[in-house]
Amino acid sequence: MKGIPPATVQRLPIYLRCLTEYGEPTISSERLAELARVNSAKVRKDLSFLGSYGTRGVGYDVDHLVHQVGRELGLTEDWAVCIVGMGNLGSALAQYGGFGQRGFEVLGLFDSDPAKVGKKVGGLVIEPLTKFARAVKSRRLSIGVITTPATGAQEVADRMVEAGITSILNFAPIVLSVPDGIDVRRVDLSTELQICSFYLSRSSGKRAS
């Protein structure tokens, strides 16, 4: 009875954000589409995968929809996040509010550099990688964020997989090799820049995604 298309999953977080920021009690697909900058048919089709939560002639009840989308995204549970690699980017993310948001909590910061271990970042003490596997178990860490340099990222990923983490957010500029069943999301600055460059050099800025 399941099977939400990946393309839809990618948009659900955007809808959720637009909805939580919206002031009124109900919203039409047209209005939500405008806020999320997509086509209104897409909104309706996307939402229809979650069930029939709209009212014809009226629209969607915002609170109810927020609840349903959040539930679908698994945000009723709280996910424990760890960050490995406490350079500038790792530290920035550790302090970033986006985590503290609904559904996520940073419960571990790790670095292999002894000089960094023991320092405090955003209320947490940086731990050595040797403590990683045990921490994953005891704190039930389930999302691993990799912010190491490219060198070392694969090794960190291997350790994560071995420790039982199945969901990895990779900021290192490298394509990670992981077993089936592990979900890796790549957030890659230089890739994005190069795509900017492509469309810039055509000087006919079409495209988004």
Add this chain to the structure above:
Amino acid sequence: MKGIPPATVQRLPIYLRCLTEYGEPTISSERLAELARVNSAKVRKDLSFLGSYGTRGVGYDVDHLVHQVGRELGLTEDWAVCIVGMGNLGSALAQYGGFGQRGFEVLGLFDSDPAKVGKKVGGLVIEPLTKFARAVKSRRLSIGVITTPATGAQEVADRMVEAGITSILNFAPIVLSVPDGIDVRRVDLSTELQICSFYLSRSSGKRAS
């Protein structure tokens, strides 16, 4: 005589990275596919959009291919990048090596907070936003990176567009509204986390990208 599909453009930077890290003089589509973790037919089709740069029975000349892909991505030109919003993330990006890489140079750091203006980050002095428009012109800044909080991001985007920037990389958790012809790429941590959450809660980690 042009028209590289968006899906292909997204993958070119990955191929480029794999190629530059590869040690041997030639590479087969099979091998490159393995490194980039995609299907080999996809590699061949993608590369065929650039022209026929392979040799049947042999594979692709790595150096030649690096050159062609780089050219296609517009990396022969050097793009001037500016970062607006010098909090933790902005500072981290300013110091991030990924920029200095081939094709990009950070030539402006801006913040509206007078307390930050004048400080030095990664060799550049933070400037007030009031100097932004002039700097875009004089330094030919062409890629704008937004690392402000969600509040203020839209205003920064408006200023960028007005100043003549047509390519924006947005790290703020908000959907920007910009005129046609402006290319906005979103890099959104909380969105990615929520997608992680979705696949985690199904506990059957299928998917990538």
Add this chain to the structure above:
DNA sequence: AACTGTGAAGAGTTTCACAGCG
């Protein structure tokens, strides 16, 4: 009357499978 939910058409993307070249 207003707006949802959805079949069906259309566009884009991936994969297959193999002809054709080196």
Add this chain to the structure above:
DNA sequence: CGCTGTGAAACTCTTCACAGTT
């Protein structure tokens, strides 16, 4: 023989258009 380049098939995603509901 090995590997590219590519038509064609399969699949996914988007958009249209409208029947159906409140």
